Amino acid sequence: MILQKEKIIIIGGGILGLSIARKFLKEGFKKITILEKEKDIANHQSSRNSGVMHAGLYYPPNSLKAKLSREGILLMKDYCNQNSIKWEECGKVVVATSQNELERLDSLFNNGKINQLIGIKKLTAKEVNLIEPYVESKAGIHVPEESIVSYKEVARKYKEEIIAFGGRILCSSKVVNINHHNEYKELVLQNGDKLCGDIIISTAGLYSDKISKILGIDIEKKQILPFRGEYYCLKPDYEYLVKSLIYPVPNPKLPFLGVHFTKMINGGVEAGPNAILALAREGYKWSDINLNELYESISYIGLQRFILKYPLISAGEIIRSLSKNIFLKSLQKLIPDIKSEMIYRGPSGIRAQLMNQKGDLEQDFDIRIKGNFISILNAPSPAATSSLSIADYVVRSLIS
Numbered sequence: 096m097i098l099q100k101e102k103i104i105i106i107g108g109g110i111l112g113l114s115i116a117r118k119f120l121k122e123g124f125k126k127i128t129i130l131e132k133e134k135d136i137a138n139h140q141s142s143r144n145s146g147v148m149h150a151g152l153y154y155p156p157n158s159l160k161a162k163l164s165r166e167g168i169l170l171m172k173d174y175c176n177q178n179s180i181k182w183e184e185c186g187k188v189v190v191a192t193s194q195n196e197l198e199r200l201d202s203l204f205n206n207g208k209i210n211q212l213i214g215i216k217k218l219t220a221k222e223v224n225l226i227e228p229y230v231e232s233k234a235g236i237h238v239p240e241e242s243i244v245s246y247k248e249v250a251r252k253y254k255e256e257i258i259a260f261g262g263r264i265l266c267s268s269k270v271v272n273i274n275h276h277n278e279y280k281e282l283v284l285q286n287g288d289k290l291c292g293d294i295i296i297s298t299a300g301l302y303s304d305k306i307s308k309i310l311g312i313d314i315e316k317k318q319i320l321p322f323r324g325e326y327y328c329l330k331p332d333y334e335y336l337v338k339s340l341i342y343p344v345p346n347p348k349l350p351f352l353g354v355h356f357t358k359m360i361n362g363g364v365e366a367g368p369n370a371i372l373a374l375a376r377e378g379y380k381w382s383d384i385n386l387n388e389l390y391e392s393i394s395y396i397g398l399q400r401f402i403l404k405y406p407l408i409s410a411g412e413i414i415r416s417l418s419k420n421i422f423l424k425s426l427q428k429l430i431p432d433i434k435s436e437m438i439y440r441g442p443s444g445i446r447a448q449l450m451n452q453k454g455d456l457e458q459d460f461d462i463r464i465k466g467n468f469i470s471i472l473n474a475p476s477p478a479a480t481s482s483l484s485i486a487d488y489v490v491r492s493l494i495s
């Protein structure tokens with residue numbers, strides 16, 4: 096049980112750090128500080144994503160992801176309405192493009208039913224085409240609740256509220272260490288400054304494993320692996336090919352959803368993301384290399400086992416990243432009419448994905464509490480959708 100007079104420090108000013116700070120302030124806590132290493136908030140995963148509000152189709156029933164995405168999508172829609180943030184309930188179709196995907200499409204549908212998605216419906220190929228005329232499929236699922244938004248804009252609104260409630264956001268403040276004193280903890284910043292706190296919460300995204308270790312939280316030799324997701328964009332003349340969100344049936348072995356088409360809330364259509372190991376935790380291009388971080392990734396036994404388990408997938412992703420034609424072929428599985436001249440290279444984002452030593456990608460959210468330290472260790476998609484419900488979950492766990 097924590098008291099409102101206690102000093103809370105949050106490491107990381109992405110959408111999760113901001114939503115947790117906002118929630119504490121709304122609960123009457125006064126002394127909240129966010130430390131963010133960049134010059135501004137939400138510069139990494141929180142502004143480099145697909146902008147989809149996920150309804151909970153994919154996640155195992157009773158998992159944290161299932162629970163918090165269901166709660167999260169409803170909270171996010173309400174929040175956008177109350178704060179005049181533009182969003183659109185455009186719906187999503189998930190389509191099987193070959194006979195052997197039909198069984199997996201069925202089990203995905205059943206999962207969606209168990210997770211109580213509203214209005215979810217099986218579609219014949221003809222019905223898919225009533226929603227997405229240019230898709231070629233064997234069958235599909237319609238998920239009408241799914242929506243689009245700019246999470247950068249949501250994060251900016253959280254920031255405005257935090258400042259209005261009297262919270263502090265210190266940018267250019269990279270945490271590098273902690274001094275443990277009996278009565279309080281002292282965070283050490285890269286510039287030499289020190290900050291005391293009673294409760295320390297890590298929402299450090301791509302560095303969540305490192306900050307957890309600094310805080311003394313046991314993460315069982317798990318490690319964050321940075322998986323870059325690259326997008327192509329449809330040229331404006333061809334945006335008519337995509338009306339909403341078009342997803343393939345995902346590979347059940349991976350937590351990534353497969354390259355898909357996403358209508359963006361501020362205009363445009365993106366196609367992607369793929370999933371390749373980034374050569375730096377914040378390496379958004381092939382030329383962004385951090386030798387220390389790269390060595391840490393490739394010497395990690397979990398990654399080596401992952402590559403041995405999935406050699407074809409791993410090699411295939413690299414080839415797809417380097418070759419526009421191969422990327423195009425993945426897109427043509429969904430929309431055969433797409434041609435090379437219709438797309439151009441777009442932005443990229445990097446997923447902070449927790450992996451264990453066996454080479455498994457951790458699928459669920461991983462939120463750890465040890466005394467006065469809390470670590471959001473694994474918060475990949477749909478953590479942006481779930482940012483408000485994750486904040487409720489963390490704050491409830493601490494004050495109850």
Ligand SMILES: Cc1cc2nc3c(=O)[nH]c(=O)nc-3n(C[C@H](O)[C@H](O)[C@H](O)COP(=O)(O)OP(=O)(O)OC[C@H]3O[C@@H](n4cnc5c(N)ncnc54)[C@H](O)[C@@H]3O)c2cc1C
Nearest residue numbers: 107109110111132141144145147270300324444477478480
């Ligand atoms: C390509 C891609 C597509 C996605 N699509 C979707 C989607 O459609 N829908 C959805 O719900 N989710 C999606 N996600 C997931 C979603 O974007 C993330 O789950 C969410 O943004 C995580 O937020 P965060 O605050 O934990 O991380 P981040 O936004 O990465 O924030 C972490 C912050 O911590 C800071 N930090 C790190 N180390 C330190 C330190 N030592 N000191 C101070 N600050 C530090 C960083 O600078 C950063 O600002 C996607 C992610 C990616 C990469």
